[in-house]
Amino acid sequence: EAGVAQSPRYKIIEKRQSVAFWCNPISGHATLYWYQQILGQGPKLLIQFQNNGVVDDSQLPKDRFSAERLKGVDSTLKIQPAKLEDSAVYLCASSLAIWRTVEAFFGQGTRLTVV
């Protein structure tokens, strides 16, 4: 079974630029999560999708971050414009269903450096 795929693995941008990350969840997984993991901290949930609908985006900085999952499969997370404090690893995870979060599988993440 293929795992959660994320790209790119690494990205370096200047502050005020835009960046987008892509995630392809495990086939058949209805729930998709985006987490931000700052160095030395645990992952923090940014947004949670159930199919193509947003379940929880309470911790997403909506003035600069946006995410979509138009067809209920792949998802993109965008930052526009980026700030220095956005430097982090962005992890995507998926699970079969919202009540099966314990079976969420994580991708390898995208390491973003904002200079």
Add this chain to the structure above:
Amino acid sequence: GQQLNQSPQSMFIQEGEDVSMNCTSSSIFNTWLWYKQDPGEGPVLLIALYKAGELTSNGRLTAQFGITRKDSFLNISASIPSDVGIYFCAGASNAGKSTFGDGTTLTVKP
């Protein structure tokens, strides 16, 4: 928001020693999870706990769901070099949202 306090922040142990780490919260959780993260990888689930008082093992790993539902601990017995990594606890609600601690970094000296 909900916060998890994970301790210790780091541990340096000799191969063969046992390890114990814990996680406490001011909030009640329905599920406690323990993950391991290797450098450059995403977290991998080690153990999931579903009931207060539950004690669950996975090989050399044992975890318990605290009676108050506000804490959990993880023990690793007879540590080996490949146990090196960052261990995260996470509390999960019925809505599927997980809150993570800031991790315990484990170093095992051969």
